[in-house]
Amino acid sequence: MIENLIEIKGVKHAYATASGPLPVLDGLDVSVPEGSFAAVVGPSGCGKSTLTRLVAGLMKPDEGEVWLHGERVRGPRKTVGMAFQNPVLLEWRTIIDNVILPLEIVAPRMSRADRIARAMELLEMVGLTGFENKRPSELSGGMRQRASLCRSLVHKPDVLIMDEPFGALDNFTREDLWQTMRDLRRAEPFTTILITHDLTESVFLGDQVIVLSGRPARTQYVMQVDLPDDRTLDVLYTPPVADMLHILRDQIKIAQGRDVEVH
Amino acid sequence: MLGKIVVPIVAVLVFLGLWEALVWVNNWPNYKMASPSDLPPAFWKYKELFLVMGWQTLWRTVVGLFIAVVVGTALGMVIGFSRIAREALYPLLIGFNAIPKATLVPVISLIFIGQHDFNTILMAFTISFFPIAVSVGIGLSTLEPEYRxxxxxLGATRFTIFRKIALPKTLPEFFGALKVAATLAFIGTNLVEIVSPHGRGLGALFKSGETNGDYPLMFAVLIALAFLGIILYxxxxxxxxxxxxxxxREAT
Structure with a gap:
């Protein structure tokens, strides 16, 4: 049996609101093998972001279990990296100082020279060499998101959690970032959960695509993506991918509560 | 650099010229309105008093402002981090801020009778901590959750998050408030010096000009206050x- 790095079992969660509890998750099951990439899609407001906070240990579920590396998640851990739709770079720091921020928390005794060397290595991989001393406001949206990716990976986390990181970018920039993401995975081993609204993105990046139902969310459908690891954008225009996208689109319709003929 | 020094100086000279012309055209006597040309003699005549009393006003204002920064920041942190504290303290703070501070001068003077330095510093503080508390509070409570x-x-402590993110992110708002607070603190100092004079500070000098009908001196005090305000700003x-x-942002 393959050991799963991320294991979410029967998670239920509700938020307390003024008009009573609002259930957001109801029977969520997710398994992600070590080194693999899980893309999670689902209708708006179905609790996908709650899922990222659970895996990051930022909150505890009402019911069910979240496991990382065979250990129950009970709080934040240093082996997690996070990236959001908003790159949340600190404007008072240069790009390089933004990237090394997690090392200041995770590895307080690491020398500054070592931190810089590690950050430069990542900046080179994402094509930001030469921009390390710029302020975030001097960079384009795509470049800021690249820097944000570097920051979430600088401390070599086991798990990368991404909440719609490419959602605010234009289409061509987004495709560039997909390829950067693919190259980063090849260079550094990490297990990923990606929350996205973009089905094409989920197929291009994912080893599996998990469709969540409408709120309260449960795991509705899991698709294994059998494409080569070194896939290029061209693969998106092949019949197998078109079929996958079609199935996923139908699953989203079901999740939204609309009638479909299931293929 | 040229523009940053020359332009403001020219603006001040134009202002003084217009003022002089206004007085001259209307042929006002100096007890109605002193003109800029009346001021240098007034400054010269009382130059030692201006230095001594200007210093008294300045140091008490700065001490009051400093206390306002410490207390205002602490209050802002409490308001910013705790919703309950925010809801409890806002009405009190706003109500307190709405009280005209001139009415507090006799109250303070009676409570701390004879403690002129203390009263003055207290008033400078009282009048200037509010904008600092509010802006720090808003800066901290509107920090986007992603930043935290x-x-x-990564398991960082609350204090680390405050030091590395919340504090630097709030600094621009803090300094915006500090600019307002700095000029407010001068008002506080002078309120006490004028309403409850003990012969100290530029306010007392203003008061003595008024008593003696020395109108150029009164105007000279106002200009000296404006000058100190500009320096502190x-x-x-x-x-x-x-x-x-x-x-x-760099100008583009």
Whole structure:
């Protein structure tokens, strides 16, 4: 049996609101093998972001279990990296100082020279060499998101959690970032959960695509993506991918509560 | 650089010229309105008093402002981090801020009778802590959760998150409030010096000009106060450049 790095079992969660509890998750099951990439899609407001906070240990579920590396998640851990739709770079720091921020928390005794060397290595991989001393406001949206990716990976986390990181970018920039993401995975081993609204993105990046139902969310459908690891954008225009996208689109319709003929 | 020095000086000279012309055209006597040309003799005549009393006003204002920064920041942190504290303290703070501070001068003077330095500093503080508390509070409570999460997800302590993210992110708002507070603190100092004079500070000098019908002296005091206000304001701008210079966008 393959050991799963991320294991979410029967998670239920509700938020307390003024008009009573609002259930957001109801029977969520997710398994992600070590080194693999899980893309999670689902209708708006179905609790996908709650899922990222659970895996990051930022909150505890009402019911069910979240496991990382065979250990129950009970709080934040240093082996997690996070990236959001908003790159949340600190404007008072240069790009390089933004990237090394997690090392200041995770590895307080690491020398500054070592931190810089590690950050430069990542900046080179994402094509930001030469921009390390710029302020975030001097960079384009795509470049800021690249820097944000570097920051979430600088401390070599086991798990990368991404909440719609490419959602605010234009289409061509987004495709560039997909390829950067693919190259980063090849260079550094990490297990990923990606929350996205973009089905094409989920197929291009994912080893599996998990469709969540409408709120309260449960795991509705899991698709294994059998494409080569070194896939290029061209693969998106092949019949197998078109079929996958079609199935996923139908699953989203079901999740939204609309009638479909299931293929 | 040329523009930053020459333009303001020219503006001040134009202002003085218009003022002089206004008095001259209307042929006002100096007990109605003194003209700029009346001021240098007034300054010269009382130059030692201006130095001594200007210093008294300045140091008491700065001490009051300093206390306002410490207390205002602490209050702002309480308001910013705790919703309950925010809801409890806002009505009190706003109500307190709404009280005209001139009415507090006799109250304070009676409570701390004879403690002129203390009363003056207390008033400078009282009048100037509010904008600092509110802006720090708003800056901290509107911090986007993602900013907190990038460090919280790594197990950083609350204090580390405050030091590395919340504090620097709030600095531009803090300095904006400090500029307002610096000029307010002068008002507080002078309220006490004028309403409850003990022969100290520029306010007392103003009062003695009024008593003796020395109108050029009164105007000279006003100008001296404006001058001190400008100095303190630019001292704050200087600190802002050092600590929050990143918030300034290059002109394009």
């Amino acid at each position: 999460d990038i460090l919280r997800a 630019y001292a704050v701008v200087f600190l802002e450049r050092i600590f929050a210079g990143w918030a300034e």
